Amino acid sequence: MKTITLIFLLAITASCGMTKNGKSVKQTITIQTNAQCGDCRERIEEELNFTKGVIFAELDMGTKELTVKYNSKKLSPVEIRQQIASIGYAADDVEPVKKAQAALPKCCQPGGHD
Template identity: 50%
Template sequence: MRTLMIVFGLLLTSLAYGQEKKPQIVIQTSAECGQCKDRVEEKLNYTSGIIFAELDVPTKQLTVKYKANKITADEIRKILSDLGYDADGVKADPEAVAKLPLCCQPGGMDGHEH
């Protein structure tokens, strides 16, 4: 019986260590509207290593769950910058911002519905 308990304990330990870490982060973005939400979520949800990405437009907060052994939080912020959005302290790539529709550029909404 004792041997069985030891084997069972080792099995559980190996299963626990075999699990990938799946952290979740919340990134403050410069997203402005529903088009931004679609653009960001589509890009991230089809990026290897990202399990789930959802942008809350009113707060401009992006929640991302990802596989730490496949992608880092800094790489996620870089993807957002390359799309034309600020991501926490990482500023948006100016050329990418210029390619966004006007409503998606900083201050683009200014009270307009989109």
């Protein structure tokens, strides 16, 4: 009986967080954004942290790079970049959605802090 329980537990552990080929579904990517200030940082982090499939998102204001840890079963890098663009920010080579960018406070738009 104990052996069966152990095998069962091992099976659960092995399948947890893994795809069929054994690759972890937890992936981390770094995306270059054009955040201008701390408000931008909060806006982007909040948006991503409330996105389904995101485990955590953190923006480094020094480099303006956003690090996103996500579940690759629920989300793709393309979708993450589109999400950032949809709230008005550039994400790598994805252009910000113009309307969303125009709706940001002036200081959060490109050149707003120059």
